[in-house]
Amino acid sequence: MNKSEILAWLLEEDPGRLERLWSLADNTRRTHVGDAVHIRGLIEFSNHCRSRCHYCGMRSERKALSRYRMTREEILVSARGAVARGYGTVVMQSGEDPGLDVEWLADVIETIRRETPLAVTLSCGERSEYELARWHKAGADRYYLRFETSDRILWKEIHPSGRKNAPHRLDILPGIRDLGYETGSGILVGIPGQTWSSLVEDLQSFRRLDLDMIGCGPFVPHEDTPLGRKYLKPGRAGSKGEQTPNTDLMTYKVMALTRLLCPDVNIPTTTALATINRETGHLLGLRRGANVLMVNLTPIQYRSLYEIYPAKEGIRESAEEQLDRVSVLLAELGRTAGEGPGASPNYESRRRAMTSQIAR
Numbered sequence: 001m002n003k004s005e006i007l008a009w010l011l012e013e014d015p016g017r018l019e020r021l022w023s024l025a026d027n028t029r030r031t032h033v034g035d036a037v038h039i040r041g042l043i044e045f046s047n048h049c050r051s052r053c054h055y056c057g058m059r060s061e062r063k064a065l066s067r068y069r070m071t072r073e074e075i076l077v078s079a080r081g082a083v084a085r086g087y088g089t090v091v092m093q094s095g096e097d098p099g100l101d102v103e104w105l106a107d108v109i110e111t112i113r114r115e116t117p118l119a120v121t122l123s124c125g126e127r128s129e130y131e132l133a134r135w136h137k138a139g140a141d142r143y144y145l146r147f148e149t150s151d152r153i154l155w156k157e158i159h160p161s162g163r164k165n166a167p168h169r170l171d172i173l174p175g176i177r178d179l180g181y182e183t184g185s186g187i188l189v190g191i192p193g194q195t196w197s198s199l200v201e202d203l204q205s206f207r208r209l210d211l212d213m214i215g216c217g218p219f220v221p222h223e224d225t226p227l228g229r230k231y232l233k234p235g236r237a238g239s240k241g242e243q244t245p246n247t248d249l250m251t252y253k254v255m256a257l258t259r260l261l262c263p264d265v266n267i268p269t270t271t272a273l274a275t276i277n278r279e280t281g282h283l284l285g286l287r288r289g290a291n292v293l294m295v296n297l298t299p300i301q302y303r304s305l306y307e308i309y310p311a312k313e314g315i316r317e318s319a320e321e322q323l324d325r326v327s328v329l330l331a332e333l334g335r336t337a338g339e340g341p342g343a344s345p346n347y348e349s350r351r352r353a354m355t356s357q358i359a360r
């Protein structure tokens with residue numbers, strides 16, 4: 001698909017034509033990654049962050065937010081909960097926590113890998129090559145780092161890192177993949193300043209980066225952040241002209257096009273999507289290209305503090321309520337829960353190619 005075809009789909013508003021896009025994405029999903037929906041158990045283990053992303057409620061300058069870091073034992077209890085519910089993967093997510101001890105996390109990963117059959121996905125922001133290599137050696141299978149936007153000027157504006165010559169995440173991702181991680185990234189749909197052409201470029205970047213997992217969620221404004229304040233200002237004009245909208249419809253289009261451009265990847269239906277469409281966000285996401293669903297295993301007392309954006313979906317749900325919701329959703333979709341770690345075919349074929357290269 002070339003640039004103008006991608007743009008035409010992004011701008012398409014005719015419901016009949018869009019049905020064609022949904023059906024193409026759903027058929028491609030079925031052919032390439034099958035009908036299983038892989039359930040990932042999410043553990044948001046620390047909300048400390050040294051970064052100041054303009055859209056995020058966990059930015060370091062937000063002093064009003066109480067900070068927490070889960071203990072080793074709390075993380076292990078959550079991981080055992082994932083095993084008890086039949087999930088194949090835990091996603092350990094944190095802010096860019098400056099107090100995260102490399103050996104402490106390596107020990108937690110080693111323990112999970114030794115004591116459970118779980119795959120471990122890490123999402124801890126921009127970390128040093130040493131840390132990433134150490135955690136991979138400890139047994140972490142996957143690393144997820146969203147580049148949010150391929151527009152380098154916009155990225156600098158909304159992600160003031162404070163580190164001199166900090167690289168764009170687009171330039172960090174190949175190094176993560178080369179360490180052997182199954183590698184994930186994604187974008188924010190409709191972030192203020194995102195243009196149609198940069199959104200097309202985002203989608204084309206997914207292919208170029210040879211990603212294994214791609215997560216796309218809508219921008220959800222947080223009133224206590226610079227970008228949220230600007231967005232929520234009374235009298236602000238709606239999305240028009242060059243600005244892309246942060247709607248659920250635009251997010252489905254991006255997910256469907258992602259599936260068509262990168263058929264062998266794993267695509268989650270994101271919590272942000274279900275936050276702006278609580279009724280059918282996950283259902284439609286899974287019908288329009290996605291094959292992965294996240295459930296929150298973070299202890300309830302911490303969930304509201306992992307506040308990238310407000311009023312996140314599912315923050316008060318108990319384990320039983322989550323299980324019930326997932327069963328109802330899968331029944332409605334006529335699909336089953338995936339078994340085992342659920343690596344993406346894209347990663348599996350890269351791994352096979354690497355193994356045969358080494359054997360030669």
Ligand code: SF4
Nearest residue numbers: 049051053056059095
């Ligand atoms: S988006 Fe991530 S890196 Fe940026 S402030 Fe929030 S938690 Fe930190």
